[in-house]
Structures are given as structure tokens and as C-alpha cells.
Amino acid sequence: MKSKKFIFNNVVGLFALTLFISMLISGWLIFEPLTILIIVFFVFAYFHKKLNSLISILIFGFIYDGSLGYLFGFTNLIFLEIILMDFALKKLISLKSQRTQYYPIVLIVNGLLFSLILNHSTSHLIPYLIVNLIIGYIYFFSLMKYGR
């Protein structure tokens, strides 16, 4: 129970950090909407931290949407799409152990592309993708290193 509580608290802290960084970056109005951070957080929390409670993550998603002014359900749709994609990939392919480190990145990219399908308001697609992927890559490996 204790360890579960600790993980949950830790995930809450990580969510708060993600939300804060998102708001900080979106304050510049250059990279908005910046969904990559919450996608990275979802992938990290769900797959790496093994946070089994789907409801908790969905509540995080609603808070994130409300806080940043997105349409309700936007980030949760991305997240659920990632889970479904994970199921689909597991049914179709097998991953060799040395390549599994790229697997979450594949999921993150998938989530990002899905977010573009849902909300294609950006006019500069290529710079948007490059910036988002760089930020996502840095944030994911930072979480892998320090978020344990």
C-alpha cells in the first residue's frame, strides 16, 4: 500500500511539473498548442511507472485540458489512442529486447500525430513537429533519468 501511495504521489508531482512547464512554454505563444509534454508524461506514467489506474490518468487529462483551455477530452483521446495502439502493436509485432527503448518514442510520435489529426490549427507543421519532438525527447529521457 505504501509503495503504491508513494508512486501515486510521485506521479501527481510529475503531472504538476508537466502542467507547470507546459504553461510556462505556452506563455511565449510560439509553440502553442504544446501537447508533447503531456503525451510524454502519459507514456512515462502508464508504461514505465505502471500506474494501472486508468481513471487517475483520465482525471489528469481533464485537468490538463481545463487548465490550458483545450477542448475537454483532447488529451485523454490521445492517451487512449496510445493504449489502443499499444495493444494493436503487441498483437502484430514482437520487440527484441535491445530495441525496446525506441518503443515508447514510437508511441509518443504516434500520439503527436494523432493530436495533429484532432487539432490541425498550426500553420508551420514542419517546425512545429521538429520543436515538439526535440522537447519530447529531452523531457522523456529526463523523466527516465530523474523521475524514478
Added chain:
Amino acid sequence: MLLSAKKRKGSSLFNKSKTSINLALVLFIINFFIFSANQEGIFFKSIKRSLNLTPYSLSFFLDNLSNGIDSVLQYFHFKKTLIEENHNLQNQLYLLNNQILLQENLILDNQELQNKLEIKEKYFDHSVIAKILKINYSGKSHHFLINKGRSDQIQAGHIVVDDKGILGQVTAVQTDRSTVKTIRSKDFYLTGYILINNKPYQTLVQGNNQSLIINYFSKNIPIQIGDSIFTTGDDIFIPEDVRIGKVAELQPSELKDFYKVIIQPASNPNQQKYLIVLK
């Protein structure tokens, strides 16, 4: 890449067996309905308003934070300036207090000097006013230095007085300073007289390092505590009728018919800055 389901299960790092695909699908569909619903409705709007942590509010917070930091820095800067100012003012106050003390000392010195000059003019024509030097005289008790010497025609044996009475005698003379031995010193002898019922009784007075004593004084003479004793002037240097002190105590001596008289000297060199040397 396409392998059987059994193999796939074991090799995946992210094997979430507890999550049901059906649940995920249902949630996805519900979410999609929420996403495509009218988000401008009262229900969603009220939730959004309660979660209104927009970038604007963040930038507002950051602006205020920078203002706050500026205010705190200004406060510390102001405090530092005030402390420095206070320090400077305290220094000035200290200097002014010192000046006042010096002036007060000067006034006191002046008064004492004037007093001594009056005495000199009134009683002692051939005399010099000397200042006591604040030098520790080699640890020798009841001795001190004055700032007049041979150049002022001072000789060994000259008597030193203050405004209360006889204080001591010059014992050694240098060019610009002299050594004075006080009357309390053990080596000091003096002849004096006690005036009892307007009748003088001559006696020998000696110092004992604390006060003066008369070793043997007849009990037949009606001496009383408080009687004054004066110089007789039998020495060429010692003038007549200078106050020595007054009787402080009458003690029994080893001889039956005599008192041992303790005399409190009138003068006190510790309270003086200037003295009169009688020539």
C-alpha cells in the same frame, strides 16, 4: 516481425495485462463524445472557469513575482543604506561626545588652575604651579612626577602643596621634571603643631603609607578627634601654618600615658592635576 501471440507476450517490456482493451475502447468512445460535444455549454464552461490556469494568469503571476523580488531587493538595499547611515551617525556622535568630554576636562582643568593661581597669589609669592605627569613611577608608591624641574629653579626639599594643604616634598630634580614624595610616604617626617584651646602643641608627624601618625602624644593634653594640625615652619623649605591634616583616631600606644594619633592628611594627590611648588 510478425510473430505468434505466445512469443510476443514474453518479449514486450510494456506488458499491461491488467488493462482491459474493452475498457480502453469504451473510454475512447466516451471521450470522443465528450470531445465532440458542445464545449461552450454551461457545464463545461463552469469547469473550465474553475481550472482557469491560463498562460495569461501565469504571466501575471510571473510579473508580480518579479515586482515582488524587486521590492524585496529594494527593501534590503534600503536597509543596508540605513544601517550605514546609522553607523556613520553613531561615529559622529562618538566623536562629538569625545569633544564634549575634552571640553569639560579643559573647563575643569581651567578651574583648578585658576584656583591654584589664586592660592599662589594670595599666600605663596615664590612658588611655581606644576602639573602632575601621568606616568607610573616605577611602581614606587607615594611618589609621582611633576613637569617642573631644574630649569624652573626647583630644588630637592621644596615643599609641594595643593588647595587643601601640604602634599609632599620634592626629592629628586631633573632638567624639566621632578620627583615628589607624598606626606603619606613612610620616609616622610615633619614637625607640626596641634591647636588645642588656642594653644599650640608641637609634635613630630610621620607617614605610614596610609595616613600620618604621631607615635606618642601625651594623654594629659585634651586632644580630640577632628583637631587640625599645621606645619611649624622650622625647616627652611617648609613655610609656617600650612595645614597638614586633622586627627582621625586616637589609639593606645605601648607607653601607658601616651596616645598613638592617626592623622588624616588634608591633601590628596589623586584628586589633583596641578600643584604648587613652594620655593
